[in-house]
Amino acid sequence: MKNYSLLVTLFLFCGMMNAQQKEWTLEECVEYALQNNIQVKQSELDLELSEIEKLDALGNFIPSINGQATNAWNTGLTQNVTTGILQNQTVRNFSANLTAGLTIFDGLRNFKQLQRAKISRLASQYSLDKMEDDIALFVADAYLQVLFSKQNLDVLQAQNEVTKEQLTRTQDLVEAGVLPQGDLLEIKATMADEKQRIILAENQIQISLIGLAQTLGIRDYQNFDIVDRDYAVFGNEILANSVYDVIEKAKEERSELKIAEANRDLAEQDVALAKGAYLPTLGAFFNYNTRETGQGRITGAVLDPTEPTRQIGLVQDTEQIVVAPNTIPTLGSPLPFFDQLYRNDGISYGFQLSVPFLNGFATRNAVKRNQINVKRAEFQLEQAELDLEANVYQAYTDAKGAFEAYEAALVASEAQEKAFEYATERYDVGLTNAFDFSQAKIRFENTQREALRAKYDYIFKLKVVELYFGIPVRDLKL
Template identity: 80%
Template structure:
């Protein structure tokens, strides 16, 4: 039993350790964000609400059926249902009814409402697509920022390793009298500055990792990390297309235009729905009702033994009383519950026509209001097209500029590398001082960092152009 417990503990520890050591790829981060990001989830709720709205519209086209039952007690001075006399009593009554109704014609408002609900759901789908694209780009940008910070730290570490080696070489040259001691102090100062920058670079890595984890909805910041992978340049062939080709493709594929078009159609449907209020409404109804009571019922009649006669008038002229038999009802127990329901049931059915005549111009004003909304939606569609053109043109220009900047950064980095190698050779033989060597080293380090920054900036911007060109977010290559 102890061995079994030890094995279970070991397995749990191993699984926990492996979970803590998981490193996320960019594809995994994007897919996880699309499933768990809070903004995506909120947009998915809008899609659920649109689906509910659609079911509401469908429900308006089918008959309504409602049942009602009531059992009540009435205590006090009430009229007897059997004798008609006011008496103090407690009466129990039960009634039930079932009503069905169906709208036969309402100016096509229910039908148009269904079409609007379908369009509203489609617009919500477009909004979800746009949100997913935005989140995917945001995740990619955050991921590449982490990767840049990590590789920047590697550059700093590599340069620091060179500095450490130079300290030993400088110490030997100082001991040999080739270099002054001031050069050794300069190199040591460079070492201290590099260590400080490495600490700052490590902090930047943690900050960027936390930012990425929050975008994904992950709270375990301490154990979150990404795969250290050198992403290549993919998709630059997209720039072989002209910017106008990309713009036309974006107008066909991008969700921004589809959302604006859907909003325009929704506004047009609102006009049709409001115009339906001008038309008469014809509906059919059917009602079945029944009732039951706990009061005694009349089972016969008899002469009142206590007062067998009653005066009903006088003979004209003689004023002689006219008497008649005093007949009173004989009460018995109420009929059984279901017998009363069967006897007392009834049906009500028919048609109802409502014709709008004058309603304070409410219908007319609503139609006019919705027509204004149509014009507004048309302007918003045109504005969305203009904004998309500007955004695509900006993204295309940025991508081309980023590629040229990346190529220039590579050339600069290569030139500074050769310059640094030359400065190193001169410093090793005492032909240059430590300050000039440190400056050459800093320039080389800066060009390496700039090359990294330009690379990841270009990768991100080319992915923006690919999205505008209609490539699905899950098909982007990194």
């Protein structure tokens, strides 16, 4: 019984330990997302496919070797391969062959295909890099949104504690006849409004956590939480660079342009592949074959007892009939299996040349289509460069504006804090009513919330600029 109680206790303890929440840091969230996010995994699969494409291209340089073997039974009227006579029989025949082929020259398409496969792999790697950058930003944005929601809740709860104190004090003053009943009702209304906003803030935290968990690929929403950490504002020295410096750096480092350049190179390789069809193709082949049969072999001959001779001709002058012995072959057991294979084998080898003359303009049209694709890829590269310049300029401007908005929000928050302190002092001595006090309190709460929002908005926009500046996603200072 004691052992049973001990087991139950251990089981419950392990269950409680497993149920404990793991609090995630931003760095852990980013790293986990890069390993488990579905979109990142799909990009990794694209990279694996490009590796297979490269192996396919390498395989074109290797000879093809194929073997075939057939063992068949024929029943009914079939030719006796020994005597050449049609007869009703059941016979077994075996054949085998081995064929090897090698492309010696195909208009250099094998080499072009290998080059194309290498470029395709680079394009897949650039796409994976871009996806990792995008996911890291999504995670950072979602994480900062959770932090903002949590700190917003802290502000509301802290202000609610102040309201509770004021409610107690106002109730005492109303009962003492110092303040009118309306002041108490105003404070109670403020208390009810704050409770409602606290509930909404708590719900917003859960919604933000679920959004972050989904980005990470975590489905245990109930036990998912993040570390309550106040991130400081730093790293704005990158904004000391001019926007044009950031743009030039982005052109060198960002995957968007690399992807567009790789797509243009792929289109150019497709043109080279299509042009290769104009040239002759030369190949070599080698074939080895052998066969075996279960029919008997001819071991000798005997005279036909019913017709010992047969006419083979006629002398023209004398019209004398010429006869010869009429023999019947005698059949013996077939030779052993491997002896027949050895006796009946053969080889063939040679070269095969294919020269294109006319194929309904298919090659010519294929070349023209791919040349059009090259022009389209060049336009897409030009557009990608324009988009990158616009995005960097927008991100740089947003980050600078967000920093100025954050500084202004801090000034406004500090001013409203002093105004609220002043309103509190006046309310405590009865120089202002509850409505004016509540309005001062609401303005202070709003400026605190706006300062938090501006802070995390600036941190996120600064990270965007850092990514455009070429800082790897895992090296971002958070």
